Amino acid sequence: MPRRDLPPLPPPAHLRAWLDEAVVRADRARFLTELSRRSLGIGQLLLLWAVAAVFVLGWSFVGMAWVAFEEHDPFSYAYGLILAVLGAGVLIPAGFWFARGARRDRQVRQLLHAWVESDRDPAADARLRAPGLSLTWLLASFALGAFGLWVAFAAAAAERPAGAAYGEVASLMGIGQILWITGLLGLAKAVAHYRWAVRALRSPL
Template identity: 50%
Template sequence: MSRRTLPPPPPPEDIRAWPDRESLLADRARAMGELSRLSIGVPRLLLLWLTAAGFAAGWGLIGAALKTFQESIDVLSYMTVAVFVGLGLAGMLPTGLVIGFGIRRDKVVRERLAQWSSLARDPARDVRFRSPGESLFWLVPSFLLCALGLWLSFAVPATAERGRETYAEVTMLVGFGFILWLTGLLGVAKAVSHYRWAVRLLAGVPSAARGEGAHL
């Protein structure tokens, strides 16, 4: 979801040419810092929300087309439906592709983080990659989005009354609920994945060093 070039993976073992351990650790820290920022940084979450909002706007136009089609059937309504559907797809297709490419890119970022972190142990630098604040910023709002999405997806159809809500309105709200749920699920998965990686990275690091990292 970002055009910024990712740090490359570490070179194969047979062609590594670091002059000493300190040089290796310095390159490792730089690569992991950039990869961690691209993975769990706050701008990434804001970009996910912005993209999901664009997808939801496209779905809203599709819902408006369904409602128009259900309320009246004539030449003008067919034209209106066609315009709404076209605009809706124009919003959903590119934003859906951006989200898909972002998921694929995140997989590459996780793989490269694992590759760089496995090169050596460096507790003094690694404690800063816990990023507890960023993880919470991903986890809490994403969990709330999941809860709201599930509520819309199940409560709206269960409480809909014939003659009060139309099928088009229920379908549109359920779709919004699914979008919210999926967006929140992506955020929760990112936060949990980063936490698990940080736990493995810091396994065996003395508690005093972890405490220092909390202030970095």
């Protein structure tokens, strides 16, 4: 069930006949505006990047722990263990945070689809296409994903002297992968919104 701070489901068709049509349409427009903001707003893009930044921080601790373990001395082992615990302490909550955000995003999409399909209001629905926001998500996510790929490949291809620590390479490659995956998620969301808008807002209900 959606959380209480999300809009409710639209009333069933057999109940809408008994409700004031103007009130129902006003509620529909208001709820769709709110749901669209929660789905594709700039705040959601920044939140996705914030989660990615937390993952980067956690993986950086893991990478530093790996480098410390490669020193092969008791102090470095103890220091590496502390860093590994810190990394786990950041990555595990970040994973729960990401899973919670994914569930919320799925609930928002379900409500958005349900309210769009409940009626037809071309003037209100035209705003839901949000081509500017979709383009912002697309370009920003492409840039982040491209930067992540560059970091990962540059770390793997860089020449290092014999005996150099591999923890640094793994750390940079992991950070690059996190950025790349975050960019892919943003690209997928922008494309999915565009495809949904074309299908749901232009076809007769």
